Every structure is written in structure tokens, then in C-alpha cells.
Amino acid sequence: MRKDRRRGPAQAPAHAPAGTQSRTSGGGPGQALLFAALGDETRLKLIARLARGQPQSIVRLTRGSLLTRQAITKHLRVLKRAGLVRCVRAGRESRFELDPRPFKDMEEYLSLVARAWDEALARLKAFVEE
Amino acid sequence: MRKDRRRGPAQAPAHAPAGTQSRTSGGGPGQALLFAALGDETRLKLIARLARGQPQSIVRLTRGSLLTRQAITKHLRVLKRAGLVRCVRAGRESRFELDPRPFKDMEEYLSLVARAWDEALARLKAFVEE
DNA sequence: TTAATATGCAACCTGGAGGTTGCCTGTCAT
DNA sequence: ATGACAGGCAACCTCCAGGTTGCATATTAA
Numbered sequence: 653m654r655k656d657r658r659r660g661p662a663q664a665p666a667h668a669p670a671g672t673q674s675r676t677s678g679g680g681p682g683q684a685l686l687f688a689a690l691g692d693e694t695r696l697k698l699i700a701r702l703a704r705g706q707p708q709s710i711v712r713l714t715r716g717s718l719l720t721r722q723a724i725t726k727h728l729r730v731l732k733r734a735g736l737v738r739c740v741r742a743g744r745e746s747r748f749e750l751d752p753r754p755f756k757d758m759e760e761y762l763s764l765v766a767r768a769w770d771e772a773l774a775r776l777k778a779f780v781e782e
Numbered sequence: 783m784r785k786d787r788r789r790g791p792a793q794a795p796a797h798a799p800a801g802t803q804s805r806t807s808g809g810g811p812g813q814a815l816l817f818a819a820l821g822d823e824t825r826l827k828l829i830a831r832l833a834r835g836q837p838q839s840i841v842r843l844t845r846g847s848l849l850t851r852q853a854i855t856k857h858l859r860v861l862k863r864a865g866l867v868r869c870v871r872a873g874r875e876s877r878f879e880l881d882p883r884p885f886k887d888m889e890e891y892l893s894l895v896a897r898a899w900d901e902a903l904a905r906l907k908a909f910v911e912e
Numbered sequence: 913t914t915a916a917t918a919t920g921c922a923a924c925c926t927g928g929a930g931g932t933t934g935c936c937t938g939t940c941a942t
Numbered sequence: 943a944t945g946a947c948a949g950g951c952a953a954c955c956t957c958c959a960g961g962t963t964g965c966a967t968a969t970t971a972a
Contacts, residue, residue: 691814765829852919
């Protein structure tokens, strides 16, 4: 019978009312992809490993991982599609290296959320006290 | 035939060699859960909405969302299990409010990764130049 | 007391994420 | 030229994240 569901004004905004979406840096839809890419243990370990500096080949990254080379490959692909990682072929092997920029974006995003919260809290407090 | 797979020293560390794991704040395994919780558009929107301050009830959060109340409920549950959100019952409705702490944790984690990268880069550069 | 509201719970469906295996193609070293 | 090594592709499998519907249960307002 579909009792629940939306009941607000017509639908969702759907046309982005200019300024509502608090997009960090053109991010918005992309942010979820970024966070999702980090939402996996294996991928986090890969990131940690790549953060140590030297660009690493796939087999290298596979070593000590319990998983198959192909599994690691897929994870790397996810990281690449999210832009967290770059890849350059060198002869027969393709080396992956980390791209620090999206990390700063995420940092900024998180900071914005936290700040919004703090401000809202302060606003509320002020409103109550006076 | 299983040609690939691990070949490194026995297995993965498996006993945490004390100091290798760069855990931000006891995080390590939990971090993935946190990021995963933010790795979904719907959840990000919920977070954005909750960051505006007032604790909101489920139906309230459902309004204007295209999705069903139960869907939203599940998302909220995910956010709660990740610790990004708290919930308190008030009469017949249960209000959700954001918990800023894990956000700062993630921020710190990201900052660590970025810093590690920068340092590694600097180290490499110094090594090359001199 | 009764109807409307706000949730909770459970069963069910579906697509895609995470893994694996097998096979094929470039590259490097002999 | 011929293996060994590093990767890419594709088919396939399993499981669970997202969603839905239906029904049951508190709480509130009349």
C-alpha cells in the first residue's frame, strides 16, 4: 500500500537550489566514491603501504597479502578510479603511487562537517542561554 | 594450480610487530568501518542533514528522500554502528544526532597518511639530490 | 477507547563487490 | 629464440548491502 515514503514538497530538490549542497570542492557526488574506496581493510593496507613512498608493482603489493594478484589488481583499480592512486607502466610492470590531493579534499570535507556541527551547537546554546 | 598468492616470509605479520601498524588512535581495523559508513550518497546526505544541529527523528529524515523509512532506518543503523551518530528515544520517536569525535579521528588518520607521503617524498628527494 | 503516528522486525529480492581460476599477451634475461 | 616474470581479461561463484513489503508494537492525541 506504500504508506511511508516521501511526503515532503513534491520530490527532492532535483535541481540543486544553488548553495544548498555544501559541496566541498566540486565534490558532492564524488565524495562518496572516495570514502567508499577507503572503506575496505585491504585497500587501507595498500594505501598505508603506498604512503611509504616508493611506487610499487602489483606483484610487489601482492606479496604478504594472502590474496591473489588479481584481487589486489581489482582493489588497485578501485583506488585508481577514485583518484587516490596513480599508475604508470614501466616496462613489463605497472607501478602504483599514491596521489595525496584527494586525501586533503576528504580532510577538508570532514573538517567542514565537524565545523558545521560545532557552529550549530554554539548557535543552539546561545539561543537557549539568552 | 595456484601460482600467484603470497610468497613472502611465511604469512602476514599476524602478531603486530609493535610499531609497524601506524594506528591512528587504536583505530586500525575500525577505520575501514568508518570510511565505509561514509561511502554512500544517502548516508552522506543524512550526515549533512544531521550536521545542521537539531536531532532528527526517522520520519523527519525520511521526508524528501525518495527512499522508504526502513531504508533510511538501515542507513542510520549503519551510521550508528560506526559510531558516527547517536540515537536517543524520546517518547515514540527516536532522535538521531551526530557525534563529531569519529570525524576528527578520520581527519587525523587522513592527515597522517598525507604526512607520511610528504615525508617519504622529501626523504627520496634528499637522497637523490645529495 | 480509538485512531493516527513513529518505529521495529522479518522475509524476500537483486545487483554488484570481493575472490578465484584459467588462459593469453607483452617483456626481460639468457 | 625461449623461458620465466608481470599483467590483463573474462567467466564464474558467493554473499551481503540496499531496498521493498507486510505486519506487529509503543505512544499520543482526540
